Amino acid sequence: MGIAKGTILSAARPESIRLAAEIIRAGGLVAFPTETVYGLGCDALNPEAVARVFEAKQRPRFDPLIVHIADRAALDALVSHMSLSDHILMDAFWPGPLTLVLPKRPVVPDLVTAGLPTVAVRMPAHPVAQALIREAGVAIAAPSANPFGYVSPTCAQHVLDGLGDRVDLILDGGSCPLGVESTIMSTVGAMPEVLRPGSLLLSDIEAIIGPVICRLRSEQTPLAPGQLARHYATRTPLAILPTRGVHRPPVGERAGLLAMSSPVELGGYAAIEVLSPSGNLREVAQHLFAALRLLDGLSLDRLYAEPCDEQGLGLAIMDRLRRCATPRGPGMREMLSPTAALVGQGLGESVGLITDGRFSGGTYGMVVGHVAPEAAVGGTIALVDEGDSVTMDAEQRLLQLNLPDEEIARRRAAWQSPAPRYTRGVLAKYAKQVSSASTGAVTD
Numbered sequence: 465m466g467i468a469k470g471t472i473l474s475a476a477r478p479e480s481i482r483l484a485a486e487i488i489r490a491g492g493l494v495a496f497p498t499e500t501v502y503g504l505g506c507d508a509l510n511p512e513a514v515a516r517v518f519e520a521k522q523r524p525r526f527d528p529l530i531v532h533i534a535d536r537a538a539l540d541a542l543v544s545h546m547s548l549s550d551h552i553l554m555d556a557f558w559p560g561p562l563t564l565v566l567p568k569r570p571v572v573p574d575l576v577t578a579g580l581p582t583v584a585v586r587m588p589a590h591p592v593a594q595a596l597i598r599e600a601g602v603a604i605a606a607p608s609a610n611p612f613g614y615v616s617p618t619c620a621q622h623v624l625d626g627l628g629d630r631v632d633l634i635l636d637g638g639s640c641p642l643g644v645e646s647t648i649m650s651t652v653g654a655m656p657e658v659l660r661p662g663s664l665l666l667s668d669i670e671a672i673i674g675p676v677i678c679r680l681r682s683e684q685t686p687l688a689p690g691q692l693a694r695h696y697a698t699r700t701p702l703a704i705l706p707t708r709g710v711h712r713p714p715v716g717e718r719a720g721l722l723a724m725s726s727p728v729e730l731g732g733y734a735a736i737e738v739l740s741p742s743g744n745l746r747e748v749a750q751h752l753f754a755a756l757r758l759l760d761g762l763s764l765d766r767l768y769a770e771p772c773d774e775q776g777l778g779l780a781i782m783d784r785l786r787r788c789a790t791p792r793g794p795g796m797r798e799m800l801s802p803t804a805a806l807v808g809q810g811l812g813e814s815v816g817l818i819t820d821g822r823f824s825g826g827t828y829g830m831v832v833g834h835v836a837p838e839a840a841v842g843g844t845i846a847l848v849d850e851g852d853s854v855t856m857d858a859e860q861r862l863l864q865l866n867l868p869d870e871e872i873a874r875r876r877a878a879w880q881s882p883a884p885r886y887t888r889g890v891l892a893k894y895a896k897q898v899s900s901a902s903t904g905a906v907t908d
């Protein structure tokens with residue numbers, strides 16, 4: 465394609481957009497700005513290109529991607545049905561930072577949706593994103609353009625720092641004006657539900673369609689599919705302070721402070737990032753990821769983040785901070801005995817998964833084993849790996865494993881079989897192991 469991988473080009477030049485669109489059409493990867501964060505884009509209907517995105521990010525394949533479109537005409541080809549609420553939400557908030565989860569058509573590759581029957585669709589408002597999608601003439605699947613689990617990028621340099629030559633081209637459109645990802649909603653269930661709080665405020669949504677479920681309002685709730693407990697995470701451990709402005713780090717610790725507003729008490733910190741001098745949550749959101757990256761680059765011992773009220777944008781801001789603060793759990797190997805089990809904990813909900821102990825390799829192991837019937841508590845299972853946990857419907861999980869039909873049928877039957885492969889005693893034992901694991905005390 466005539467340019468070195470990882471090249472940054474100014475998005476202000478029309479020839480950059482043309483080149484980027486050519487790369488997308490040819491199955492390549494282009495990082496581009498949206499109003500929320502930078503995305504790592506590819507042709508959404510080209511499974512090989514989509515596989516490249518997962519590869520570049522080292523993203524586990526159970527975490528589905530958002531498909532970006534430039535106009536509503538593109539929806540027909542991707543989704544089979546839209547509810548009245550979907551239409552109303554699109555009228556009100558598209559283009560903009562709202563992602564809608566909709567029933568997918570078969571043409572959307574399973575890889576994009578991680579085998580789910582739904583696809584997440586968003587129409588970004590950023591002019592560069594719009595121009596790129598239009599010029600490419602295809603829907604663009606794009607996760608945030610960062611290595612999996614790390615802080616999302618809000619400028620071209622962040623993308624280069626994290627992905628470098630794993631991306632064919634980076635379109636530089638300056639800093640993202642909103643700074644926190646889109647709000648993800650589903651109206652597929654009985655009541656509209658926010659699956660991920662984001663830049664679009666819950667109050668704005670509720671003003672249009674009435675009350676919506678937002679289980680993430682409290683920290684004690686299970687996660688949406690593909691939502692990982694540890695995410696947006698700095699390498700330096702981060703703790704959220706109980707209150708603002710009254711904390712001093714322990715003597716001898718090289719600590720960084722992420723302050724919501726100024727003035728702050730300077731005492732004892734090696735570095736301080738003030739997110740918004742006046743405590744304006746829009747500014748906080750805009751600067752959040754860049755400030756986390758900056759502090760993370762200073763090789764400090766620990767970062768402390770001031771909390772903000774979980775109102776308005778504060779909901780998304782605290783969600784990101786909490787995920788960043790979720791400690792790395794013990795590694796997979798420490799948690800597993802060779803033949804038996806792994807029991808995980810959804811946030812606030814004890815759920816279990818027992819397998820026959822076979823896991824695929826790689827950093828983010830995926831369960832390939834048999835799921836015992838008694839493990840699917842309340843229809844959800846949890847995977848725990850390196851401190852990440854994800855809960856999802858056991859049936860959905862099975863469908864994601866890409867197995868031949870007979871094997872799916874065999875496992876489903878085993879699941880529903882009344883004869884448990886593992887006794888309740890075994891479950892109880894591992895459940896105990898996990899509750900100590902969450903405090904970092906697992907030794908066997």
Ligand code: TXA
Nearest residue numbers: 500502503528529582583584607608645646689690691
């Ligand atoms: O603002 C944003 O949404 C950015 C920009 C680039 O558009 N994108 C973004 O993508 O944040 P990503 O991949 O980092 O997060 C997408 C999340 C997934 O983790 C998953 O939880 C959720 O979207 N998701 C995707 N498809 C879904 C589906 N069918 N059902 C439920 N959740 C889904």
Ligand code: MG
Nearest residue numbers: 607608609616
């Ligand atoms: Mg992301």
